[in-house]
Every structure is written in structure tokens, then in C-alpha cells.
Amino acid sequence: xxxxxxxxxxxxxxxxxxxxxxxxxxxxxxxxxxxxxxxxxxxxxxxxxxxxxxxxxxxxxxxxxxxxxxxxxxxxxxxxxxxxxxxxxxxxxxxxxxxxxxxxxxxxxxxxxxxxxxxxxxxxxxxxxxxxxxxxxxxxxxxxxxxxxxxxxxxxxxxxxxxxxxxxxxxxxxxxxxxxxxxxxxxxxxxxxxxxxxxxxxxxxxxxxxxxxxxxxxxxxxxxxxxxxxxxxxxxxxxxxxxxxxxxxxxxxxxxxxxxxxxxxxxxxxxxxxxxxxxxxxxxxxxxxxxxxxxxxxxxxxxxxxxxxxxxxxxxxxxxxxxxxxxxxxxxxxxxxxxxxxxxxxxxxxxxxxxxxxxxxxxxxxxxxxxxxxxxxxxxxxxxxxxxxxxxxxxxxxxxxxxxxxxxxxxxxxxxxxxxxxxxxxxxxxxxxxxxxxxxxxxxxxxxxxxxxxxxxxxxxxxxxxxxxxxx
Amino acid sequence: xxxxxxxxxxxxxxxxxxxxxxxxxxxxxxxxxxxxxxxxxxxxxxxxxxxxxxxxxxxxxxxxxxxxxxxxxxxxxxxxxxxxxxxxxxxxxxxxxxxxxxxxxxxxxxxxxxxxxxxxxxxxxxxxxxxxxxxxxxxxxxxxxxxxxxxxxxxxxxxxxxxxxxxxxxxxxxxxxxxxxxxxxxxxxxxxxxxxxxxxxxxxxx
Ligand code: SF4
Numbered sequence: 155x156x157x158x159x160x161x162x163x164x165x166x167x168x169x170x171x172x173x174x175x176x177x178x179x180x181x182x183x184x185x186x187x188x189x190x191x192x193x194x195x196x197x198x199x200x201x202x203x204x205x206x207x208x209x210x211x212x213x214x215x216x217x218x219x220x221x222x223x224x225x226x227x228x229x230x231x232x233x234x235x236x237x238x239x240x241x242x243x244x245x246x247x248x249x250x251x252x253x254x255x256x257x258x259x260x261x262x263x264x265x266x267x268x269x270x271x272x273x274x275x276x277x278x279x280x281x282x283x284x285x286x287x288x289x290x291x292x293x294x295x296x297x298x299x300x301x302x303x304x305x306x307x308x309x310x311x312x313x314x315x316x317x318x319x320x321x322x323x324x325x326x327x328x329x330x331x332x333x334x335x336x337x338x339x340x341x342x343x344x345x346x347x348x349x350x351x352x353x354x355x356x357x358x359x360x361x362x363x364x365x366x367x368x369x370x371x372x373x374x375x376x377x378x379x380x381x382x383x384x385x386x387x388x389x390x391x392x393x394x395x396x397x398x399x400x401x402x403x404x405x406x407x408x409x410x411x412x413x414x415x416x417x418x419x420x421x422x423x424x425x426x427x428x429x430x431x432x433x434x435x436x437x438x439x440x441x442x443x444x445x446x447x448x449x450x451x452x453x454x455x456x457x458x459x460x461x462x463x464x465x466x467x468x469x470x471x472x473x474x475x476x477x478x479x480x481x482x483x484x485x486x487x488x489x490x491x492x493x494x495x496x497x498x499x500x501x502x503x504x505x506x507x508x509x510x511x512x513x514x515x516x517x518x519x520x521x522x523x524x525x526x527x528x529x530x531x532x533x534x535x536x537x538x539x540x541x542x543x544x545x546x547x548x549x550x551x552x553x554x555x556x557x558x559x560x561x562x563x564x565x566x567x568x569x570x571x572x573x574x575x576x577x578x579x580x581x582x583x584x585x586x587x588x589x590x591x592x593x594x595x596x597x598x599x600x601x602x603x604x605x606x607x608x609x610x611x612x613x614x615x616x617x618x619x620x621x622x623x624x625x626x
Numbered sequence: 627x628x629x630x631x632x633x634x635x636x637x638x639x640x641x642x643x644x645x646x647x648x649x650x651x652x653x654x655x656x657x658x659x660x661x662x663x664x665x666x667x668x669x670x671x672x673x674x675x676x677x678x679x680x681x682x683x684x685x686x687x688x689x690x691x692x693x694x695x696x697x698x699x700x701x702x703x704x705x706x707x708x709x710x711x712x713x714x715x716x717x718x719x720x721x722x723x724x725x726x727x728x729x730x731x732x733x734x735x736x737x738x739x740x741x742x743x744x745x746x747x748x749x750x751x752x753x754x755x756x757x758x759x760x761x762x763x764x765x766x767x768x769x770x771x772x773x774x775x776x777x778x779x780x781x782x783x784x785x786x787x788x789x790x791x792x793x794x795x796x797x798x799x800x801x802x803x804x805x806x807x808x809x810x811x812x813x814x815x816x817x818x819x820x821x822x823x824x825x826x827x828x829x830x831x832x
Contacts, residue, residue: 188826
């Protein structure tokens, strides 16, 4: 219980610890412990600083990398996209001019910003973390308050290390029971979003709790927190526990020796107090979950993989019906149709949702000794250069290559299709990423979001497959 | 920050719900280092054919679209990414306000910082505005920020919510950064009592 006796949630504790100014009629001034920067959303913020003659207040709490536009082809092939080159050189110049450490193109630590933060031990419990990227929610898996911001806000944090924020509400997501075989943390989050819709968490911060969450590894927790934003919540968090501390211990930026002991002691006070209340709550029974898949053009349009595509006529309001009709039209799917057995063209294993070592290991364990079907182009994009190196050290890359998959360099790649890795118009992909918006993976491309296991099962058979039929 | 006090203008509607930032401005147009010219790419994939020619029936390609300063859109507008390129593109096209039944958090925050006014109305008012646009496309409505009201042609005034801080910044066209700078000493005091846990510069040899 907190010092003043009133039970608090994890979110409230971190919030209270970071409020610097709280004046009536103004949003709170919130102190930011870690600011992650990438090449796409930051250039205009640095321009703003220059125009106003300002410095970066705390370069030692700021770190940059490049991920969104970077090619995933061999580093020997020069980058041909002049716009990407310009963004990269602009980031290099900005980091240089303002003294910000950068994991640049040839750094062994380069990678998707939400993969490298935890990997380097920068992401720690109790911190406030921001980045000009909505999937900053990923870092909440460590019991941090982490959320995406826009470019004006990036400029604010660079200049002052603070942000103006209206205090969000809290939303408890209780996942009870244990996940059945073949069902993973990706299925938990896709299930949540399909229930509450993509605006369901607007104005709230999720806290994921319950037995099923406790038994997940850090990487699995990151997958869930990552997609909090797809449920409309800017942040999602998990109370830190021994799993969290074990993950952080020994990483380059983790505290050491006595500082480590002190940090862990403090982190143990962070979890939500008994009796603390949330503004909203939902309970999910993990025992009843199945692999999930999306059928539409937003992440809320998801279903159990054994269910039929819903019929717009079953929906209450005209606008709901029209929205679903438009989505099914774009996806070229019929109401009532099963997605099982539907042939697809591309399988994408990657993105800040599912490109960590455990994702690749799990995918490789299912693919081992098998082949990617002839009609499938499978692309495997590790989340960071470190993940890539570790996977190669374990021989995982060979499993993918021997199966006929394309093993790439680290980056955002086909998750956002800025770097040339993209779907052709009309192509279908099963993707482990987080967004199935129209054109997200390439103009005219059609995305089914699913777990890495479902993705690999689909790659092997060439059609959307319930992975449970392939497990013994 | 654009100043906004009152606006009397025509509207257009894009009634689709959950319009995400990838529709507002597709990711391939984010490879820029300034904010200019994005209006051309607003709703690109809905607005242009594969060969780059205009889809003449898309509302933003019509005279009505070009004259409008207010966009009325479906529920949960601006969901998806944090890209500020979305409100930059909307303003670049010429809109000064967006009306919907709800907005995604980050989009709303970004817009408020730029002076693009996100106006939240109830479903009934939303429906009424949609019908108005369809039946009398030249109708103008009045948005009064000081008053926090929308005035419909029948004289009815509808209140909309906005926090006082953002409202005052937008009414006066002042950047929110100024407020943060005023509190520099409190920030220093906070830093003095809170341990310095990570130092990104430590061991940064790469
Ligand atoms: S992998 Fe995709 S979702 Fe994640 S940061 Fe990159 S573009 Fe954004």
C-alpha cells in the first residue's frame, strides 16, 4: 500500500512520481525519464528547436535509432531512395548537433525502436517513456508508463524533458486461466481488441493482470502491451515481477551491484495495491481462447480463426454496417465465409509486435524440416540487429532459409511498407504486425493479422491454417 | 500554432468510421523532413487513381471540397499512428476544424497543439450536420471557440468540450512550449530529488 494509505494502481504511482506541476485549469507537467527518437517523426521537431534557438535539455535521457525507412536488404546494397537517405542523414546531423547518442545504420544495436529499448536495458520499471511512435506502449510491459507522442510533443520533450498531459483513466484487463496449446499472447491482445473495438480504450491506460499474464515471458508481455494502442489506449502496462527483473538484469544499461539491489527494492513497490480501483474493467478467460485472425481493415475486426466472417446485416447501426461492408469489399471477402483454407500470397514475420528472439524461435520450431508452400513468399525480418545475430548464432536463420523463407536485415519493413518491402495491389498477407488498415502493407494490399504460429502454419500449407491441427 | 477564434465556413463530410492515419496520409508520404506540401497527399489512396489522376467523385476533389474549411468525419477519427503529418496534411489542404463524435487521443492532442480544432459532438448533431451537407452543401456553420459552440443555420447552438488550457493557447495562437519553459525551476527541483537511473550516453561507443 502506498504511503498515504490510499491504495493506488501501478499507473497512479508512476504518474504521481512524475508530475512536476499540477495547476488548476492546465494539464499536468509530466517529467519524462527516457525519450526514444527515430528518423521519421523527429526532423521537424529539431527544426523547431533550431528556429527557437533551443538546446536538447537532457541528451543523456534521449536515444535515437533508424528503423522505419531502412531497407532490409543486404547492408552492402546502397540505399537508393533519396528521401530515406535524406531522413537518415538529417537524423545523423541532428544527433550530432544536439549531442544525442545514435544507433545508426551500421550499429550492431540498431533496430526497431521498441525492440532495442528493452534489449539495451534502457526500459525499466517505474519510468515514463515516450517516443514519436504510437507503439511506444510496448515498453509498458516492464511496468513503465510509456506512450506515443506527436512531433510538437517531441519538440517539447527535447527542449524541456517534460510533457503537458491530461491524466488518463485506468482500465483493468484481467486475463484469467491459462492459454491452451497453439494460442499465444498475440491472440490475447487480438481478442481484447475484437471485443472492445479500436476506440474502446480511448482516454484510458490498460493494466494487464491475471494468471495468464503473470505466466507470460517479457517478450510475450511486450506483444500485448504493443497493441494497446490498437485498442485505443495510449499505454498498456504490466506490474513488474521477478520475470521482469530477470529480463533486465545484466543488460548494458541496467543498474549494477548495489544500485541494482536498490532498484529492485523500489520496483517491488510499484505493482497495483490491493483494493485499488480502476475506471473500467474487462475479464478474458484464457482457457477459452483460440488462435485469432482479423478479417477486416482495422485491428478490431478480428475473430476466432474457426469463426465465419461476420455479416454486416447483423450489426445495429447503419454506419457500423457501412463500415464493415466497406472493409469486406476492400478485403474481397463474403459474409459467412470461413477464412480457414483461404490461399494467401505473402507471410510476414516481423514488426515491433512479433520480431523478437522468442517469436523467431517459436516460428522456427514449427517450420523446422518443412517447406514454405510454393504460392507463398515468406519474409522474416528480425526486430533488431542483435536479434538477428542471436538468431544466426542459434542457427535459426538456416531453418528459415532452408524452408525457402527470405531472411532479412532488421527494421520495420513490411509492417509499414515505407522501405520498398510491400504487398502488391490485391495481394493477401498473413502478418504478425499490428495494423491491417487499407494499404498499410502496400497500396491495395490486404492484411490478415495473426500470431507467429498462425503465420508459419499458413506459410507451410499456403492457406490460412489453424495451427492447432499441426501440433501434436 | 494557428490562432483560432471564430470560423464561419462550409463543410464536407467523409462519414466513414475509424478513419486511421494511414488513410489520412499513407506512410510512404512520411519520408519528408519538413511540414509543407502534405495537403496534396491528404487521403491520397482515396483521392487519386493508380496513374495519379484525380478520382473526380471523391469529395476533396470537388469544388465543394476545395471551398470547405470544416471536415465532418465518422466516429473515432484519427486512430492509428502518432504521425503529426496527419493534422499537417489536413491543415495543408485548407481545413481549420474537424467535427466527429470522437477522436483518437494522439490525433486530438496533435491537432490541439497546432490549432486544428477537433470538435466533438453528440450523435444527433453529427447526423444533423451530415444531412445538412447532403441537402444544402453550401450551408455555412459558425464555430465559436471562446463560447465553445457550433451554431447551426437554424440558430441552434451546440456546446462542445475542450480543456481550458488548449482553448486559451489556440484562442491566442500561443505555443504550449512557453508554459513548460515557465516551470524550468520546478523541473530542476524534480531532477534534484529523483535518481538518475539510465544514462543513454554511458558506453555509447556506437
Ligand atoms: S514495426 Fe511497424 S508498428 Fe512497429 S515501430 Fe515500426 S512501423 Fe511502427
